[in-house]
Amino acid sequence: MADIKKIVECVVNYSEGRDLNKIEKIIEPYRAKEGVKLLNYEADKDYNRVVVTVMGEPEAVKNAVVQSVGIAAELIDMTTHEGQHSRMGATDVVPFIPIKNMSMTEAVELAKETAKAINEAHDIPVFLYEKAASKPERENLATVRKGQFEGMPEKLKDPEWKPDFGKCEIHPTAGVTAVGARMPLVAYNIDLDTPNVEIANKIAKVIRHSSGGFRYIKAGGVEIKERGITQVTMNITDYTKTSVYRVFETVKMEAKRYGVNVLGSEVVGLVPMEALIDSAQYYLGLYGFSMDKVIETSLME
Amino acid sequence: MADIKKIVECVVNYSEGRDLNKIEKIIEPYRAKEGVKLLNYEADKDYNRVVVTVMGEPEAVKNAVVQSVGIAAELIDMTTHEGQHSRMGATDVVPFIPIKNMSMTEAVELAKETAKAINEAHDIPVFLYEKAASKPERENLATVRKGQFEGMPEKLKDPEWKPDFGKCEIHPTAGVTAVGARMPLVAYNIDLDTPNVEIANKIAKVIRHSSGGFRYIKAGGVEIKERGITQVTMNITDYTKTSVYRVFETVKMEAKRYGVNVLGSEVVGLVPMEALIDSAQYYLGLYGFSMDKVIETSLME
Structure with missing residues (x-):
């Protein structure tokens, strides 16, 4: 509504x-x-x-x-x-x-x-x-x-x-x-089950625009020492053109080259509702869907 | 916000x-x-x-x-x-x-x-x-x-x-x-790649509350003649307790028994934002997430 x-x-x-x-x-x-x-x-x-x-x-x-x-x-x-x-x-x-x-x-x-x-x-x-x-x-x-x-x-x-x-x-x-x-940014990190930041860097390079990846991705690799893992950390500068799920699935696909698992992901700061609903739409195979159907509830705790 | x-x-x-x-x-x-x-x-x-x-x-x-x-x-x-x-x-x-x-x-x-x-x-x-x-x-x-x-x-x-x-x-x-x-309802249908409504009925029976399934699901099977397929059609009466993705994945799992593919799904009428974001959260493995982070955008076409 x-x-x-x-x-x-x-x-x-x-x-x-x-x-x-x-x-x-x-x-x-x-x-x-x-x-x-x-x-x-x-x-x-x-x-x-x-x-x-x-x-x-x-x-x-x-x-x-x-x-x-x-x-x-x-x-x-x-x-x-x-x-x-x-x-x-x-x-x-x-x-x-x-x-x-x-x-x-x-x-x-x-x-x-x-x-x-x-x-x-x-x-x-x-x-x-x-x-x-x-x-x-x-x-x-x-x-x-x-x-x-x-x-x-x-x-x-x-x-x-x-x-x-x-x-x-x-x-x-x-x-x-x-x-x-500008468009709302999505600051998004994907966790890799490896302490090797070289792998995170290589994957970041694959997905970011500047080195041949998606048009609206700026990304880098980073080490999260206290957790013994690394992250592909990124800004999605236009989520209506480069979808969150597409980046997530691409990182999973690339991580396989190195025998590394993707552990999960996080959004930093605020995230546009549509960026997440777009991903739900993909994974649930929703057809005949449009944002007009969404009621902006806030009931979950 | x-x-x-x-x-x-x-x-x-x-x-x-x-x-x-x-x-x-x-x-x-x-x-x-x-x-x-x-x-x-x-x-x-x-x-x-x-x-x-x-x-x-x-x-x-x-x-x-x-x-x-x-x-x-x-x-x-x-x-x-x-x-x-x-x-x-x-x-x-x-x-x-x-x-x-x-x-x-x-x-x-x-x-x-x-x-x-x-x-x-x-x-x-x-x-x-x-x-x-x-x-x-x-x-x-x-x-x-x-x-x-x-x-x-x-x-x-x-x-x-x-x-x-x-x-x-x-x-x-x-x-x-x-x-x-009452809670907002989610009217939700899952498409099965079979014309056999018996299979849709059997799966509906597995997921609905009245016959041993999820607490907040009312479901039945229905034939969609013009498309040559069937649907598991349901109401999710409390999406904060029985999640959309959980039902979707369970129907996929059960459909395998019959060698049937799940083609996709649809929401009928309005759907609460949180019901979809909850599914995005599951599929993207989002951690450290809460609904407070969501900005209610409407930019996508």
């Missing part, structure tokens, strides 16, 4: 991970506001960065983000900022993720509106990235952010790197912000 | 399946009302009965039901009613089904409140049934309804069958109503 209300998620990254007082002020616009829900925020001291996850109605989320970006611009001075994570602005990146009753096109539109509003309200230049990118070279965030805060004044003078909104000059203390749109 | 709002489903059965004018008036209280959504209604002429499915916030659904039961009492005269389906009242049965952020205990409580309000507002005697039943003999609706409208005046005189609300006398034209609570 799909509700008709559109729901978007937004994962805003700010360059402040140490001063809890400032962080509280920055996230204030996401609290107790009609149509916006603050789901989670995680500050990292070494990164000197906080990642804030909010969900809600597109217009309400946009307005809260614009307001919060203004507070971050007042409280964070990038000229003295240090931390281990790449960054180019007080509000560094703002990805929008369509969750319910929204297409990617609508999420891209929302990203553009938000980018425009941020620039108009706070005079911060904004790049659009990922699905909202205005050209292919701007899709990858790492490319956009290359040079970081310190390199941005120079980078913005290059006509290739004219911001999508705003002038070719950084905000003196808040730098530059990237606003984008 | 569970919303905290409680959501209940209610499937109200009225003894009018022919006069669309009357049906429109009866379902009017479910339309355009804050907190109530009319999902579906299906009138059957032979049964002379309409099944109305609504969903929403408990209090709002209760009030709409009470109002609608009053309209049905005015428009339907059971003394002249005829139809092929068993019935005992103008509003025949009112089951409440917990959907979100509600326990069965709360659904039972809602059923009792609704039953009381129906009796007080319209002077219709009410039986509680299924999970709301006041004694074991009243759990089964068929037992409660035995004797039907015509037999009720006599039945109500039996102290064993004193109504849970109201006096021991039927409403002269609206009869008696049953209000209950």
Whole structure:
């Protein structure tokens, strides 16, 4: 029973991970506001960065983000900022993720509106990235952010790197912000019954896009010392195109080459309902099925 | 991302399946009302009965039901009613089904409140049934309804069958109503690659509760002539206790005795999200998983 209300998620990254007082002020616009829900925020001291996850109605989320970006611009001075994570602005990146009753096109539109509003309200230049990118070279965030805060004044003078909104000059203390749109990620790990990380690496190589695997898989091998096993750890960047079960079964198939068993798997953080239901559909051989048939129950304990 | 709002489903059965004018008036209280959504209604002429499915916030659904039961009492005269389906009242049965952020205990409580309000507002005697039943003999609706409208005046005189609300006398034209609570059903069919319905019947017998199978399965065999196959057709009456995958795998296992393949399966009507995610969890060997991790996306086409 799909509700008709559109729901978007937004994962805003700010360059402040140490001063809890400032962080509280920055996230204030996401609290107790009609149509916006603050789901989670995680500050990292070494990164000197906080990642804030909010969900809600597109217009309400946009307005809260614009307001919060203004507070971050007042409280964070990038000229003295240090931390281990790449960054180019007080509000560094703002990805929008369509969750319910929204297409990617609508999420891209929302990203553009938000980018425009941020620039108009706070005079911060904004790049659009990922699905909202205005050209292919701007899709990858790492490319956009290359040079970081310190390199941005120079980078913005290059006509290739004219911001999508705003002038070719950084905000003196808040730098530059990237606003984008992407699919919900599935962070997914598959456990292998071997302590040999070489095998996990080889399987990761087979399934990931960059070395010939599935289009929407980024993967690597990792050792889980305390359990004496290894994992193929991955991000599924579009579960509607590369299914969870398909990756799981492929890893099982490849593991056989090494006489290794697959023990199970785990999702890290949140997982889209459809990514799991799609797998149930495969394993149960469900025909004549569509997501319209699903009632969003929460009864199991 | 569970919303905290409680959501209940209610499937109200009225003894009018022919006069669309009357049906429109009866379902009017479910339309355009804050907190109530009319999902579906299906009138059957032979049964002379309409099944109305609504969903929403408990209090709002209760009030709409009470109002609608009053309209049905005015428009339907059971003394002249005829139809092929068993019935005992103008509003025949009112089951409440917990959907979100509600326990069965709360659904039972809602059923009792609704039953009381129906009796007080319209002077219709009410039986509680299924999970709301006041004694074991009243759990089964068929037992409660035995004797039907015509037999009720006599039945109500039996102290064993004193109504849970109201006096021991039927409403002269609206009869008696049953209000209950139950889990969401999963109507589920598994396809067998054989035209021999005997095999489907034998497998149905193995899995159903009544003949030694799973506690929450009611099943039978059926021939699908146009496809040259048979099905094990079933209701899973509590998917939190008897899982979809467990029944599917058991049917596969039993089908092997007859050298028959399982072709696939289908859910009929709506299916609770958790019933499918539970199966995904099994097949993917997901550990460390809980329903809190699920974001209720709707992006797939």
